[in-house]
Amino acid sequence: MQEYDLAIIGSGIGGALIAALNKNKNHILFEKDSNLGGCASTFKRYGNYYNVGATTFVGYEENHIIKKIFDDINYVPNIEESKIAIRTIQDKKVVDRVRNFEEFLIQIQEYYPNKNNRIFWGKIKKIDERFWQIKNIHFAKYSLKSYLKSLLTFKDLIKTFEMDLFKSASSFIKDTLGDISKEYQNFIDAQLLITVQSKLNDVSLLSMALGLSYPFHKVFYVNNGMGTIIEDILKEVNVHKKEEILNIKSLEDGYLIRSSKDEYKAKNIVLNTTIYDSKNLFDEKIKSYYEKFEFSDQSAFTLYLKIDSKKEFLEHYQIILKDDIPNCISNSFFISFSKLNDEKMSQNGYSVTISTHTKVTTWKALLNEEYKKQKEITQNFILEHFLDYFDTIKQEQIIKIFSATSLTFQRFIGRENCGGKAINLKTILQTPTCKTPFKGLYNVGDTIFAGQGWPGVALGASILDKELNEEF
Numbered sequence: 001m002q003e004y005d006l007a008i009i010g011s012g013i014g015g016a017l018i019a020a021l022n023k024n025k026n027h028i029l030f031e032k033d034s035n036l037g038g039c040a041s042t043f044k045r046y047g048n049y050y051n052v053g054a055t056t057f058v059g060y061e062e063n064h065i066i067k068k069i070f071d072d073i074n075y076v077p078n079i080e081e082s083k084i085a086i087r088t089i090q091d092k093k094v095v096d097r098v099r100n101f102e103e104f105l106i107q108i109q110e111y112y113p114n115k116n117n118r119i120f121w122g123k124i125k126k127i128d129e130r131f132w133q134i135k136n137i138h139f140a141k142y143s144l145k146s147y148l149k150s151l152l153t154f155k156d157l158i159k160t161f162e163m164d165l166f167k168s169a170s171s172f173i174k175d176t177l178g179d180i181s182k183e184y185q186n187f188i189d190a191q192l193l194i195t196v197q198s199k200l201n202d203v204s205l206l207s208m209a210l211g212l213s214y215p216f217h218k219v220f221y222v223n224n225g226m227g228t229i230i231e232d233i234l235k236e237v238n239v240h241k242k243e244e245i246l247n248i249k250s251l252e253d254g255y256l257i258r259s260s261k262d263e264y265k266a267k268n269i270v271l272n273t274t275i276y277d278s279k280n281l282f283d284e285k286i287k288s289y290y291e292k293f294e295f296s297d298q299s300a301f302t303l304y305l306k307i308d309s310k311k312e313f314l315e316h317y318q319i320i321l322k323d324d325i326p327n328c329i330s331n332s333f334f335i336s337f338s339k340l341n342d343e344k345m346s347q348n349g350y351s352v353t354i355s356t357h358t359k360v361t362t363w364k365a366l367l368n369e370e371y372k373k374q375k376e377i378t379q380n381f382i383l384e385h386f387l388d389y390f391d392t393i394k395q396e397q398i399i400k401i402f403s404a405t406s407l408t409f410q411r412f413i414g415r416e417n418c419g420g421k422a423i424n425l426k427t428i429l430q431t432p433t434c435k436t437p438f439k440g441l442y443n444v445g446d447t448i449f450a451g452q453g454w455p456g457v458a459l460g461a462s463i464l465d466k467e468l469n470e471e472f
Contacts, residue, residue, distance in 0.1 A: 001263055001264065001265055002028075002262075002264050002265070003264070003265040003266070004026050004027055004028045004264065004265070004266045004267070005025050005026040005027065005266070005267050005268060005472065006022055006025050006026070006027040006028075006266060006267070006268045006269075006270065006468070007027070007028050007029075007030070007255070007257055007264065007266035007268070007269050007270070008027065008028070008029040008030070008269075008270045008272060009029075009030050009245050009269065009270070009271050009272055009273055009281075010030070010031065010038060010271065010272025010273050010414070010445070011029060011031040011036040011037060011038060011041075011230060011234065011239070011272065012037060012038030012039060012040060012272045012445055012446075012457075013037070013038070013039075013040050013054075013230070013445070013446075013454060013457040013458070013461075014272050014444035014445040014446070014448070014457045014458075014460060014461050014464075015029065015038075015270065015272030015444060015445070016029075016036070016037065016230045016233055016234055017069055017233070017444075017457070017458060017461040018270050018272075018444055018461050018464060018465060018468070019233075019234060019237045019239075020069075020073045020075070020233040020234065020236075020237060021069065021072065021073060021461070021465045022465070022468065023073070023236045023237050025472065027237070027238060028238045028240060028264065028266070029234065029237050029238065029239045029240065030240050030243050030244075030245055030257075030259060031239065031240070031241050031242070031243070032242065032243065032244035032245070032260075032414055033241070033242070033412055033413055033414070034241055034242050035052075035227060036227060036230045036231050036234060036239070036241065037052070037054075037226065037227040037229075037230035037231075038052075038272070038413045038414075038415070039052055039053040039054050039409075039413065039415075039418075039446075040052070040053070040054040040226050040227065040229070040230055040454075041226070041227040041230065041413070042224075042225030042226055042227030042228065042345075043227075043412075045304075045400075045402070046306070046400050047348065048306045048347070048348055048351060048400060049225055049344055049345050049347075049351055050225075050304045050345075050351050050353060051225055051226045051227070051336065051345075051351070051353050052226075052227075052302075052353075052413065053300060053302060053353070053355060053418075054226050054453070054454075055226060055315075055316070055334075055336035055353055056085070056214075056219055056220075056316060056336070056453070056454075057077070057079060057219070057220040057221070057222050057226065057229070057454060058085075058214050058217050058218065058219045058220070058453065058454060058455060059214075059217055059218075059454055059455040059458070060077065060079065060218060060220060061217060061218045063132065063133070064132060064217070064455070065132070065455060065458045065459050065462055066454055066455060066458050068462075069458055069461070069462065070233075073233060075232060075233050077220075077222065077229050077232070078222070078223045078224065078228065079220035079221060079222050079223065080220060080221045080223065080339070081218055081219070081220050081221075082219045082220060082221055082314070082315050082316065083098070084096045084097065084098055084314055084316075085097040085098065085099075085214070085215035085219040085316065086191075086194075086215060086316045086317065086318050086334075087314050087316070087317045087318070088187065088190070088191070088317075088318045088320065089317065089318070089319050089320065089389060090111075090183060090186065090187060090319075090320035091183075091320075091322075093111040093112075093183070093187075094107075094111075095107045095108065095111060095187070097191075097215035098215070099215065099216055099217070099218070101121070101122075101125060101216065104121070104215075104216075105117060105118060105121060108121065112180075112181070112183070112184040112187060114177050114178070114180065114184075116176045116177055116178075117177070119176050120172075120173070120176040120177050123164075123172075123176070123209075124208070124209045124212050124213055125209075125213055125216055127161065127164065127205070127206060127209035127210075127213075128209050128210055128212075128213035128216065129213075130160050130161065131160075131206070131209070131210060134153075134156050134157070134160060136149075136152075136153070136156075137153050137156075137459065137462075137463065138150055138152070138153045138463055138466070139153060139431075139433055139449045139463060140433045140434060140435040140463065140467060141433050141435060141437075142433075142435050142436065142437045143435070146433075146435055146467075161206065164205055164206070165204075165205075165206060167204065167205040168203075168204055168205065169200040169201070169203045169204060169205050169207070169208035170200055170201050171205075172205045172208070173188075173200065185200070186320050186331060186332070187320065188200055188208075188212065189332075190318055190320050190330070190331075190332035191211065191212055191318070192208060192211045192212065193330055193332070193357050194211075194318070194334055195210070195211035195212075195214055195452055195453060196208075196210070196211040196419075196422060196451065196452055197296075197298055197357070197418060197419035197420075197422070197452055198422040202422045203422045203423075204423070207422060207423055207451075210451070210455075210456075214453070214455070219316075221315045221339055223339070223342055223344075224342065224343075224344040224345065225344060225345055240259075240261075243259050243260055243261050243262075244259060244260040244414075245257060245258075245259050245260075245281060246258050246259060246260060246281075247281055247282070247283075248269065248281045248282055248286075249282075249283065250282075250283075250285070250286065250438065250441075251265070253267065254266055254267040254268070254440060255267075255269050255440065255441070257269070266440075267440055268440040268441075268442070268468065268471060269440060269441050269442065270442045270443070270444055270464065270468075271441070271442070271443050271444070271445075272444050272445050273414065273415070273445070274415050274417060274420075274445065274446075274447045275290065275293050275420065275432045275443060275445075275447040275448060276290070276293060276295045276296070276417065276447065277414065277415060278290045278443070279291050286436075286438060286441070289436065289437060289438070293430070293432055294421070294430075295360075295417070296417050296418075296419065296420055296421050296447065297359045297360050297361055297417065298329070298357060298358075298359060298360075298417060298418050298419060299357070299358050299359060299360045299363075299405070299406035299409070299416055299417050299418045300355050300356065300357060300358065300404075300406070300409070300418045301325075301327070301328055301355065301356050301357075301358045301378055301382075301403065301404070301405055302353060302354065302355045302356075302403060302404045303333075303352075303353075303354040303355070303379055303382050303383065303386075303401070303402075303403045304351075304352070304353060304354075304400075304401070304402055304403065304404070305350070305351075305352040305354065305398055305400065305401050306348060306349050306350070306351060306352070306398070306399040306400040306401075307349050307350040307352055307393060307397055307398055307399065308348075308349040308397045308398075308399050309349065309350060309392070309393055309397050310340070311392050311393070312340065313337040313340075313350070313390075314337065315336060315337055315339065316334070316335065316336055316337075317334075317335040317337075317389075318332055318333070318334050318335070319332060319333055319335065319385060319386070319389055320332040321385060325356055325378060325381055325382060326374070326377050326378050326381050327358055327362050327363075327374050327375075327377070327378045328356050328357060328358045328378065329357050329358060329359060330356050330357040330358075332356065333354050333355065333356040333382055333385075333386075334354070334355050334356070335352065335353075335354050335386065336352065336353045336354075337350050337351075337352055338350055338351040338352070348399065349397075349399055354382060354386060356382065357418070358378075358405070358406065359406075360406040360416045360417055362406075363375075363405045363406050363407050364406070364407065364416075371405075371407075375403060375405060378403070379401070379403045383398075383401065406418075417447075419446050419447065419452050420432070420446060420447035420448065423449065423451070431449050432447065432448050432449065433448065433449055434448055434449070434460060434463055434464035434467060435464075435467055440471070442464055442467065442468070443464075444457070444460055444461055444464050445457060445460070448460050449463075
């Protein structure tokens with residue numbers, strides 16, 4: 001039986017970063033799919049390449065966690081900075097999320113006029129800048145040392161943000177902007193759903209600031225697909241693709257791992273599965289620990305298009321509608337175009353990923369024929385509105401079209417939901433951490449503190465890496 005110091009289950013952003021940071025250790029990484037990256041993977045279908053879900057790469061800049069980790073593993077990604085992070089379109093209101101604050105503020109004031117817009121967005125940007133300047137952020141439980149480190153982080157947060165740390169997003173909006181229009185609230189909610197998977201009524205001021213501020217950072221297009229980054233940083237890692245982990249048994253000196261192909265032994269395990277799916281791998285003792293985390297029902301509905309066109313498009317758009325999309329919990333959808341000169345992604349025309357938010361239970365409740373019917377209704381609704389806004393694209397130019405629900409994602413990347421519970425003062429004590437009560441067992445990923453997307457997951461991976469270094 002092969003024995004390892006570290007076994008990593010799952011090659012999503014968190015698992016990939018941990019594996020790359022520990023590539024000099026006696027390690028192994030398992031991925032059940034043929035593609036690496038989970039929600040950040042790139043897959044091939046009908047001879048064309050598509051990004052599964054994650055399409056924006058942000059935070060590769062000085063004094064940011066992504067740049068630090070990539071420098072540590074000596075990796076330079078093949079990326080191009082986007083001049084406009086997102087073009088948001090709501091009826092006839094067009095706002096370009098650009099890095100330049102004054103340029104952005106002019107647009108906001110034109111379409112969503114408010115005497116305190118500068119105060120609101122200035123505070124949002126300042127909170128975000130201050131957060132990423134804090135050093136040694138830590139959040140873990142189950143040992144005295146972990147609690148003390150977490151307490152120091154909380155002390156730094158209070159020192160940095162004072163009473164702002166305890167404010168909710170909705171109360172801050174009320175205090176600064178007052179009673180905003182439905183259109184303005186939809187504009188804010190639509191962007192928060194992209195980044196923190198929640199609307200403003202469910203998040204803290206800090207979470208809202210981090211979620212709304214990412215376009216003030218450098219936002220990049222990843223050449224050859226998002227999955228290329230994952231594949232590149234795992235080149236020196238012992239990766240076992242198309243090998244599913246069936247169960248894990250705790251031993252006195254580690255863990256016994258049984259996969260679809262073999263058995264292994266590891267002293268330490270990092271789970272890049274979701275906090276909700278991890279329970280399926282263990283017997284009662286460890287299973288009961290994971291069962292206490294309330295399932296996040298939120299997921300994604302994603303549309304994939306191949307479009308034969310030579311028109312120039314931005315990399316990212318967001319369309320905000322008046323009414324919710326059928327079978328979804330959002331009235332907006334996010335569009336990502338491949339670059340026309342991307343030889344891999346655009347070899348037969350634009351590769352387009354369109355995503356919106358839905359619930360896992362919506363699709364699990366449907367029987368086979370009704371499932372197909374509702375999936376087609378949602379797909380056609382999104383496509384119709386997409387073509388309305390992009391009138392230079394004709395129906396006949398769409399070479400391929402298919403879509404994915406939470407059931408599709410479960411089948412291919414092993415997860416139904418999208419992200420974890422929103423972090424606020426009410427939920428922080430129930431928020432899972434990288435460290436578990438069980439020696440040598442750790443978590444990483446977007447359902448674990450600290451959050452969503454590349455920056456949030458990378459922050460969690462950085463915290464976990466420090467925990468692991470103390471173990472080895």
